Amino acid sequence: MKAITITEFGSAEVLQVTEVPDITATANEVLIEVKASGINRSDVLQRQGNYAAPNNTTNQIPGLEVAGVIVACGPEVTQWKKGDKVCALLPGGGYAQFVTVKEGQCLPIPEGLTYIEAAGLPETVFTVWSNIFERGQLHPKETLLVHGGSSGIGVTAIQIAHAFGSRVITTVGNEEKANHCYALGADLCINYKTQDFESLLQEEGVDVILDMIGGTYFQKNLNILNEDGRLIHINAAEGSDVTLAIWQLMIKRLTVTGSTLRGRDYDYKKQLATAVHTHVWPLLVNGTFKPIIYKVFPYTDVVAAHQCMEQSNHIGKLILTWE
Template sequence: MYAITINAPGGPEVLTWTEVPDEEPAAGEVLVEVAAGAVNRADLMQRQGFYPPPPGASPYPGLEVSGRIARLGPGVSGWAVGDEVCALLAGGGYAEYVRVPVGQLLPVPRGIGLVESAALPEVATTVWSNVFMVAHLRPGESFLVHGGAGGIGTMAIQLAKAVGARVFTTVGSPEKAAVCRELGADVAIDYRTEDFVARIAEETGGSGVDVILDNMGAKYLARNIDALAVNGRLVIIGMQGGRKAEIDLSALLNKRAAVAATTLRSRPLAEKAAIVAAVREHVWPLIAAGRVRPVVDRIVPMREAADAHRLLESSGHVGKVVLSVGEEPGTTPPGTAAP
């Protein structure tokens, strides 16, 4: 089979479409013939040498795929060869075939095409596990997600709105603000021209927001705490703005607030399976009902993954960039890309 390999840490040019040994499913796994994968910022970090795959995971990048089951490993039940699926991975998605633990499989949601469903597993599990299983966002509360026009952001806006929250987001341009409002954001704040803490204070009468999902880390830590409401919950899932910062504990104490930080890729199989099951129960019906949808910026042939990485690094995308086995570059599936 062929896969994208990383011959040495570096820029997008180190991604190479290479013939590699075939995969065989182990006990409790299935082999998926990949129709498409999707690009995540974790893939960029892995390519640069900063985020190696966890022990036992595939060395190839790629944290989510869609495709058809090609083979069942020993002990697998409930699935059949030929089933159309999408899946959460610890690695290996940039390939023609990938082994998937059965607990990380999801059926392709009703009404979503096979290729574009590759844009769902990582964002759906990340948002649901952090915003709802960790931070317990409830109807009537307020929610802020940074980077609302990205893959995580576009899913977080839709899910928070679907459960009845008031949704705030930060964006980098008026065009991205318009996309976020179309997806359900009540307030879109251009971080280049506005202080998001001051704007949230203005919009909430000084009370702040109940839940924040943050991918910036150190750069936004103090301001995120300032933006929290009493009993607010901040969940950090990324470090795009640095790793180290100082917390004013008195601010947390006065607000009775909580700060959590999580990763998904390195979690034990049982924890991932529980998250995937929760997504299937709570998120998949919203997708089938048309209340939540994948937002796909464009489809790029998998062998041209370097171009997709360049696009993510330029932040010139909205939603997800999909890598398809056999699709023409620059195409977008009807009804999935944001306007």
């Protein structure tokens, strides 16, 4: 089968379409013929050598989410059958014509969604639900601040939090991105290039912050959190070494936490898939939440796709197609 492999760590040009051995489903795995693969920032980090795949994962093939058709099931599979259309969260290997994944990490493609739209769901939705709603315990009428509102994570967080009745604030890099975020349900967009989010939000405060930046944002985030506020980190693009004033946490009863999803065990991912199916999938069915696709690339143009990701001009998801 064809797959896109990382031939060495480096720029986008190290990604090459190659022939790799065929794979088969065993035990509780399903074999998916991939129609579309989602592209994520973590794929770029892996390509650069900064985000190692978990043990026992196809390390040289990136890709954490796909959509396609099940073409075979392992002998222990009970949830799915051949011909089912699914999207799936993967530990890696998603840039390929076929993938295997444990059945509990798959979800049905909602009626009316294309493979392209579905391929952009698993990584972002699982990340948003596990961090904002489970770890961050965001409640209706509370205020959420999402840094990077036009990213795949950002557009997902804005829509879901808005649907559940929270006030949503986000930081963006330009007016075009702000307008898109407003259209998705954001209540306030702050241009981080021309405005200081700390000064603007100091008085009203926020309850939950989803941060991908770290660095100098860390202290600013703590300063604007309300009492009992929660700060959740899912990346540290500006730097991971920060100084923490413990008294500030104690006085305001703040929670500072974070997580990565890729290395979590199967039982957790299966539980998370169930929660996402219960709480988020109905929003897709009724149209309250929709995947935002910025651009679609054929798999042969993966270099251009990664270059587009690195330019950070996109709004929503970038997708590879295999048809």
